[in-house]
Amino acid sequence: MMYQTPVHDFEYELNKDLNFSAAHHIPNRRAGKCANIHGHTYFVNMTIAGDMLDDLGFLVNFSDVKKLIDEAFDHTLLNDHPRFLDIPPTSETLAKTIHEMVSEYLATLDNRPVCLQVFLRETPSSYVIYRPKEFRK
Numbered sequence: 388m389m390y391q392t393p394v395h396d397f398e399y400e401l402n403k404d405l406n407f408s409a410a411h412h413i414p415n416r417r418a419g420k421c422a423n424i425h426g427h428t429y430f431v432n433m434t435i436a437g438d439m440l441d442d443l444g445f446l447v448n449f450s451d452v453k454k455l456i457d458e459a460f461d462h463t464l465l466n467d468h469p470r471f472l473d474i475p476p477t478s479e480t481l482a483k484t485i486h487e488m489v490s491e492y493l494a495t496l497d498n499r500p501v502c503l504q505v506f507l508r509e510t511p512s513s514y515v516i517y518r519p520k521e522f523r524k
């Protein structure tokens with residue numbers, strides 16, 4: 388595996404990989420060439436865990452979490468998204484934002500799974516991992 392997975396005590400752990408294409412820019416001269424609008428094929432891995440399954444035997448439907456992220460970001464300019472009005476769409480902020488969006492969705496499910504980690508690769512040589520404090524061991 389290319390990335391670290393978190394240590395936890397949940398009975399079930401699910402990992403969903405997905406890709407989406409999007410443009411962005413970091414509107415600051417200190418960002419150098421990244422101040423210009425450019426595009427990436429982002430790769431995301433999200434780690435979701437829990438102790439209970441739903442009536443279908445799912446922790447969460449793989450397609451539902453993919454759709455949530457695709458519909459928000461695929462073929463968009465990330466800077467235009469409401470979640471990036473006050474903060475630039477860097478790898479770090481995008482990974483955290485994906486974690487927030489997925490966590491908000493998971494909180495609506497009766498079996499209450501949680502998102503332990505979001506891995507986000509922006510380029511072949513650059514990636515970040517967002518892991519909220521409450522799930523670190």
Ligand SMILES: Nc1nc2c(c(=O)[nH]1)N=C([C@H](O)[C@H](O)COP(=O)(O)OP(=O)(O)OP(=O)(O)O)CN2
Binds near residue numbers: 477479510
């Ligand atoms: N900490 C961060 N640094 C940079 C970010 C970021 O999100 N967080 N983003 C960028 C740019 O958006 C850029 O698209 C990616 O930069 P970089 O990895 O430098 O891309 P390259 O392909 O040019 O890197 P190589 O080293 O040539 O592989 C910049 N920094």
Ligand SMILES: [Zn+2]
Binds near residue numbers: 411421425427509
């Ligand atoms: Zn970029």
